Amino acid sequence: xxxxxxxxxxxxxxxxxxxxxxxxxxxxxxxxxxxxxxxxxxxxxxxxxxxxxxxxxxxxxxxxxxxxxxxxxxxxxxxxxxxxxxxxxxxxxxxxxxxxxxxxxxxxxxxxxxxxxxxxxxxxxxxxxxxxxxxxxxxxxxxxxxxxxxxxxxxxxxxxxxxxxxxxxxxxxxxxxxxxxxxxxxxxxxxxxxxxxxxxxxxx
Amino acid sequence: xxxxxxxxxxxxxxxxxxxxxxxxxxxxxxxxxxxxxxxxxxxxxxxxxxxxxxxxxxxxxxxxxxxxxxxxxxxxxxxxxxxxxxxxxxxxxxxxxxxxxxxxxxxxxxxxxxxxxxxxxxxxxxxxxxxxxxxxxxxxxxxxxxxxxxxxxxxxxxxxxxxxxxxxxxxxxxxxxxxxxxxxxxxxxxxxxxxxxxxxxxxx
Numbered sequence: 001x002x003x004x005x006x007x008x009x010x011x012x013x014x015x016x017x018x019x020x021x022x023x024x025x026x027x028x029x030x031x032x033x034x035x036x037x038x039x040x041x042x043x044x045x046x047x048x049x050x051x052x053x054x055x056x057x058x059x060x061x062x063x064x065x066x067x068x069x070x071x072x073x074x075x076x077x078x079x080x081x082x083x084x085x086x087x088x089x090x091x092x093x094x095x096x097x098x099x100x101x102x103x104x105x106x107x108x109x110x111x112x113x114x115x116x117x118x119x120x121x122x123x124x125x126x127x128x129x130x131x132x133x134x135x136x137x138x139x140x141x142x143x144x145x146x147x148x149x150x151x152x153x154x155x156x157x158x159x160x161x162x163x164x165x166x167x168x169x170x171x172x173x174x175x176x177x178x179x180x181x182x183x184x185x186x187x188x189x190x191x192x193x194x195x196x197x198x199x200x201x202x203x204x
Numbered sequence: 205x206x207x208x209x210x211x212x213x214x215x216x217x218x219x220x221x222x223x224x225x226x227x228x229x230x231x232x233x234x235x236x237x238x239x240x241x242x243x244x245x246x247x248x249x250x251x252x253x254x255x256x257x258x259x260x261x262x263x264x265x266x267x268x269x270x271x272x273x274x275x276x277x278x279x280x281x282x283x284x285x286x287x288x289x290x291x292x293x294x295x296x297x298x299x300x301x302x303x304x305x306x307x308x309x310x311x312x313x314x315x316x317x318x319x320x321x322x323x324x325x326x327x328x329x330x331x332x333x334x335x336x337x338x339x340x341x342x343x344x345x346x347x348x349x350x351x352x353x354x355x356x357x358x359x360x361x362x363x364x365x366x367x368x369x370x371x372x373x374x375x376x377x378x379x380x381x382x383x384x385x386x387x388x389x390x391x392x393x394x395x396x397x398x399x400x401x402x403x404x405x406x407x408x
Binding site: 015016020021024025047050051054057059060061063067071072075085089092093095096097099100101102122 | 220251254255258265276279289293297299300301305306326
């Protein structure tokens with residue numbers, strides 16, 4: 001009954017596996033987890049990276065505040081428990097996308113090491129690419145694109161990461177990107193090179 | 205910087221859109237929501253359907269008890285509140301997969317009309333394909349592949365749908381499949397025809 005339309009597809013009996021999906025896509029599934037302060041450039045990099053990947057025929061999808069906080073996690077607040085549950089759910093969804101053969105791009109501050117390590121722990125080895133978007137808080141605060149630092153300094157946002165709440169940098173991230181000193185394009189190129197080197201996407 | 209590798213891709217400025225992803229995939233994103241009693245054939249149909257779709261180069265992904273209950277929803281039980289939250293989260297994840305340009309296949313009993321309608325409500329019109337896997341409870345109980353009906357009749361499983369808890373059939377599903385009287389292949393063919401007719405996947 002199955003009509004073979006896609007090319008380069010080898011038929012296996014039984015259910016469709018992750019390997020089957022990756023074969024169809026021509027690339028691996030994985031999660032690129034961007035972590036860093038507000039204003040460090042996570043979302044900007046994710047958007048530019050998705051564009052580059054799309055241009056190469058790599059299926060990627062961004063998980064960010066826009067599509068998570070108003071949807072899956074709309075019943076979560078900002079208490080410590082809720083922050084942990086927020087990251088846990090995002091990790092589980094990223095895992096599903098990874099298993100589906102897609103490149104999940106997550107752009108959340110995700111300030112706590114334990115929460116990020118917990119996501120790493122549920123993934124298969126090699127599936128979780130932790131990218132530390134490293135930018136001094138002074139630079140983030142100068143940019144202050146969303147005006148959040150100003151509000152935080154005025155005491156209008158309690159427990160704001162980098163101001164009144166801690167950020168715990170990764171100890172052994174797969175990649176560190178220093179966004180104070182380089183362009184968005186250079187940051188994207190760094191991530192693409194990392195994904196190529198790990199055999200997750202074909203070389204350009 | 206973008207190298208155009210995929211064919212038939214038209215460049216748009218700005219972020220990658222859902223339409224861009226669908227163009228790359230050669231099919232639309234949508235959610236095929238299978239609902240019906242335990243033993244009605246939801247999972248069997250989902251697995252066979254995914255295989256057919258894969259053979260046609262259509263990217264699909266099954267959300268079911270295996271990858272949801274042990275992951276994203278492992279902190280949920282079977283109380284009414286938790287059942288509703290279970291379906292809500294699955295709906296939100298299916299929405300993300302749909303937005304990512306994939307065909308999400310869900311295989312959950314999802315007995316309550318209000319819960320399913322809530323999922324429909326968060327989706328764009330046309331994205332949610334509710335498939336009622338219709339099979340008399342007597343037939344499901346005769347099959348009893350997992351031995352759950354026997355346990356439910358023995359009182360070992362409280363509030364078992366169809367035995368001691370209600371199943372509310374869809375009032376206006378996009379498709380009804382009567383699995384007592386037809387093969388898995390015929391059921392899959394019915395769903396494929398429905399997706400083709402709606403322009404969600406190319407005609408075979």
